[in-house]
Amino acid sequence: MARAKTTLRDDVQAVHARTQDQNFDGRVRAVVDAVRPCVDGGRFAVKRVEGELVSVEADCFTDGHDALRVLLRWRAADPAAPWQDVEMAHDVNDLWRGSFVAGPPGRYFYTVVAWVDHFLSWRHELERRTDPEDIALAARIGAGLARAAALRAQGEDRDALTDWANRLEQDAKRCAGDPQAQALKALALDADFAERVMRYPDRSRETCWPDELPLLVDRPRARYSTWYELFPRSTSPEAGRHGTLKDCIARLPYVAELGFDVLYLPPIHPVGREKRKGKNNALVAAPDDVGSPWAIGAVEGGHKSVHPDLGTLDDFDALVKAANARGIEIALDIAYQCAPDHPYVKAHPNWFRWRPDGTVQYAENPPKKYQDIYPFDFESEDWRALWEELKNVFEFWIRHGVKIFRVDNPHTKAFPFWEWVIAELKQAYPEVIFLAEAFTRPKVMHRLAKLGYTQSYTYFAWRNTKYELTEYFTELTQGPGREYFRPNVWPNTPDILTETLQFGGRPAFMQRLTLAATLAASYGIYGPAFELLEAAPREPGSEEYLHSEKYEVRHWDLDRHDSLRAFIARVNRIRRDNPALQADWSLRFFPTDNEQLICYAKSTEDGANQIVCVVNLDPHNTHSGWVDLDLAALGIEPAMPYQMHDLITGARFLWHGARNFVQLDPQRSPAHIFRVHRRVHREHDFDYFM
């Protein structure tokens, strides 16, 4: 099959060379002008999860009035995998559409081919012909096209096409006058024969989009996941004792009760002793201070060891098994940095940057200094060995059952490393999920997502007003980045205690959790600080926690009467029961007449599950106002009433028309999560109406 591959460069020499080539065929007239989705011209993959529809658009046309046929082609990345062809349909303005369902996790490619179809062109012209002579002549031309198709056909089709060609030819010769011409036209336009010809198109002059565009398919949890972060050393039921992985196992029923499906643990490795930080990040640690889990490595081991106070590798394996039994996955923190006493520092001194005074360059961004942390030097002469070892860390934990990694500060490690390590790991383990913890500039965060990160932390923690939330989530869910950047939103983390939470009290925690859980299909909280309303900063103006678990062991009273555990469990249950909340792209905001009330909706593609949320953004005051739903988008008949079922309180409201009244007291329930029931009982539902 001769394919016209267009060059990627509009260079006179290139055009000249291409057209002079013996294989160049100037008769290839179909044009594929653009194919979407496409990230950076095909440099990076678009992302979907298994079972999702991959909808592809292409701009295709040819010169003049001839008809095109356009195919969407896709295949698994394995070079031996066969191409699958899907006929694309013309929409408007030279836009063609086709789709396929994403297969199992892995890599795929898709592209588009188009050709000028002489049979289809002939048929479209014939439909508009009225003159008997024109019809007779067209029939003879059609006979020729049918004969050519017969030569490409097999078996029974070949015979049928030949017969048809003969009939057209004979009837055309005998055609004299309008009634015969009309019968001849009907024969020529016979739909069954058309279908038979279309099965054997002449694709000898098809044009192919020059790139095979990459598609990365993840498992469904990449799109919909509910994260709970806790410090294992703070899980002991007895105050004053260092928690263990066994304590974590005991905590699993609690995590399951709250409805989380990912339990994320900060680094569980031995903590460095040299330059160890004390409580509240004190420069000098007291003898009994436990240090930061992110200051990884000591004489007991490094990134592939478990902190002795937490337990053993066997304990870890037991935790993974027990969690999985409850539908919970363990996510590990991968922080590529070392404490000064990490074994790597002695074993591989050339993986670090040495200064003229014979010391290793610690992490610093003047005037800030992190003397307990040595970064790796990604410009090391020994970078290949460093890369291999870092990959090996991932592989070690994958072998211990971990399939989700939260990567610490990936934007401070070389980007080519991430592209390589994620590609290599996902090749072997396509089910693995990587969450990028990069709270940095937008283009840097997007680059990491393009390079392979499955999910990304976001700016959600600092988006509070209606304007901010609407702008940001519209960008996340409707902007071009949605093809590769999957948000995972967190109202708090061990590093981020926002002012909203510091000053908003319990209502603020409820508001922020509701927003996170309903605006994004993936969200997480850092607990038990969150459900226990921990709100004291280390100092005024700081977003650091006072008595941060990063530097000390805490003991939490999970049974406190003011805990949000029941509320969180309810919200996560709602997420689980309503598939509309398990994906991001359907998000739409609706106007309200009160700046403190935000209203938005999500729905499944078939419209069977519709959720409308209204959140009072003010933690201090009751607010009321009118919300203005887009009834057409919700599939509601303007004249019909509909029922709004608040899944938080269980209350049911009968609404009518687009504009409806809402009042929310933040002290009671700062939000409605409505499920929309379009059908309400009417008089004709009852016997006596008959």
Add this chain to the structure above:
Amino acid sequence: MARAKTTLRDDVQAVHARTQDQNFDGRVRAVVDAVRPCVDGGRFAVKRVEGELVSVEADCFTDGHDALRVLLRWRAADPAAPWQDVEMAHDVNDLWRGSFVAGPPGRYFYTVVAWVDHFLSWRHELERRTDPEDIALAARIGAGLARAAALRAQGEDRDALTDWANRLEQDAKRCAGDPQAQALKALALDADFAERVMRYPDRSRETCWPDELPLLVDRPRARYSTWYELFPRSTSPEAGRHGTLKDCIARLPYVAELGFDVLYLPPIHPVGREKRKGKNNALVAAPDDVGSPWAIGAVEGGHKSVHPDLGTLDDFDALVKAANARGIEIALDIAYQCAPDHPYVKAHPNWFRWRPDGTVQYAENPPKKYQDIYPFDFESEDWRALWEELKNVFEFWIRHGVKIFRVDNPHTKAFPFWEWVIAELKQAYPEVIFLAEAFTRPKVMHRLAKLGYTQSYTYFAWRNTKYELTEYFTELTQGPGREYFRPNVWPNTPDILTETLQFGGRPAFMQRLTLAATLAASYGIYGPAFELLEAAPREPGSEEYLHSEKYEVRHWDLDRHDSLRAFIARVNRIRRDNPALQADWSLRFFPTDNEQLICYAKSTEDGANQIVCVVNLDPHNTHSGWVDLDLAALGIEPAMPYQMHDLITGARFLWHGARNFVQLDPQRSPAHIFRVHRRVHREHDFDYFM
């Protein structure tokens, strides 16, 4: 120099293969994430004219806090041409900017390189250091960097850098206490030395944007041109005589008086006699009917011949010469189609499509038939010879001094042909301009522009309301297509007599001309029909002219008292005197409170020339209203009055503030073309104020 070229495909195998390659250097940490402008990922060229600024943006960053240096590189397409480097400056959010001035017409390439600059990183960190020990250590590191730069430097620079390194080293050793540290810091941050080091950067690990993006530079007339179309056969001063090219020469003073710089002639070749159309497109021609100039070719010759009734090739050469002497260029119509008696039909029967009844397929789009036109078959087996001959037609006329071609219906000829022929011709003749006459679907029009057309006809003729004009011209001047699609707008053509002109009378002609001439830097009219207000359609509802010159010779009375010649001359004079009107991208619309009043502005890049237009869009009624200028965009102090000088009437208005009143009577002058004078005389301009 080791360059990290990123692959164009995010394919696991590709990433794996690349990283395994011996030449791959994982230590290349700078990232160039995007370069703009860029058409279809570099597949097609962006267009500029000679002397225009080519402003390039790039998204560049690296991991961590290190400093980048970024260069814009450009060169002429000639492979021997050297690269020119321009330092790019960081703006915000990882966006870098740089620019260069477009050179003489021809093809160019540009790209972006970036590297992590250790000297710059060290300097930025040092600026924030306060601790004396830190400063002393930093100075020693700086000495090392200076020494490395010295090794890359030449001559005097090398010595100076070595000296500096030594001083840093010595002073660092002696540094004890804060005053000495501050002096050392000042020495280390010395600006002259920094500049010297920066001249010899370590680019061994630079990263290069993988594409060299193409740039097509045209001569200035590609951007700013004023077209007049006339039928040479209608230029005879005596009614009833067939006009000649000599008559065209006599018409040149008139064309120059009106201020046009391109005189475009419909095909001047012999007209076919077979199936010739009669007056008003009658199916059968009378013996004295002259036929359509687009039915090209007869026994006297084809695309390389002059119609005997018009004169000879020598006459044509004389016309070109006479026109050029007046600053007018002759544009020829290239219509690749044949009358049935064109010599090609006998000489090259395989360039046409033959039907089973032994006849050639004429142009048709059922039920419409054009029996006097044979299209070329671009799927001919003999396509290479056809392409060569068609190219040869262009070359023939280029040799006769033609540098501007208006191409008839390019969208009905194969797209690969256009890419090839324009590339080949512009390679040899970079000054040639091609105008695409494709009134068709948007993507098709854009494709032709991408493939190389210099200018394109537009939908202007059918954009009449304020909303339509604002939307359309905002898209043309601010949308992504502006990089390659240069609009040329026509209020009328021999095929298009709009309803606006049919029913709007003289005011409509003035309005549409003013809009065309001020909204677009390139515009044209089909005259003398335009200035003589020709408005009768062939039949109601048709956009065809009654007694169309396409099918008959017309005689025009240019001296009619109601001719718009003086008005057109005035408007074209305004265009010539005001560079703001000679480019498209500065166009901005301002609000008015009357839907029939449209207000917009254009300015030169330096703001020295500012034009504000207000046009009454209603040909029937006087309209008044308030216009709301963006004073900041016009560089006007809000508190200062300014003068609006109407260049059409000569009237001067004193305006103040953003909101000002306008009234326009379409019977007198339906538009203001204001030149803005920011400076008005005040009391302190006079002696007695002192």
